[in-house]
Amino acid sequence: MSSERLQRNQLVIDEFRSAGGVVGGDFAGVPLLLLTTTGARSGEPRVMPVTYLEDDGRLVVFAANGGRPNRPGWYHNLLADPAARVEVGTESFPVTASVVEGAEHDRLWALQLVRTPYFADFQERAGRRVPVVVLTREVAPH
Template sequence: MSERLRRNQLVIDEFRSAGGVVGGDFEGTPLLLLTTTGARSGESRTMPMTYLEDGARLVVFAANGGRENHPGWYYNLLADPSAQVEVGTEAYAVTAAESEGAERERLWAEQLGRMPYLADFQRRAGQRRVPVIVLTRVDS
């Protein structure tokens, strides 16, 4: 297991054992767990990530730490927009859609106001524009 995957697993384990609260570098940061289906493998993949609330929707940002490529979970959602989220102690199904135009700009600006380091991620990503993904709860 790579160091990055090992760190993610530690965050996932802490999130689940502490009712959605994570300390350390993430203390006070809104985190969710997003579980997607691997586009190639068909296996479940869970990633911890920061998010923004937009009314009843959750918004995540495919910054990938400023890398030149989109994160794997982004491609997984393109292949299958059905996913699961865990927020706090609640888990539920969502449908993902990429935000575009004025809505994308509004959501990006709002998250930049809360997490200015995203601007550095965008700068490091070069020509790759960070996708803004809206997660809408699926009523059961």
């Protein structure tokens, strides 16, 4: 990732955390979460702002990478280690990621396109099927 994109992401992360999960600019009104993964090569924590869809209590993210031909780093990190952490609003909690396929992929992708039609452009520009990832909240043992 370019240093310019890293700086832009850090500004979004800082704004998200200082404003209780609310971000303006390009992300105003867009459901946004912070996803912390473990770097597949580095083993270091990596935080990325990611748009999401809520579906029956689950958080769903899309590895569209803004229409770039390669999948985003967070996706590769989750394939290597599906344990992650999510920040939504002022809440932070552990999740486990799973890539969905088939009818479930298609259903969630269609929901995302209704809510965010420009995602169709991302898939077309990327020339690849956009992976759909469900983030399931880990429940603490009682």
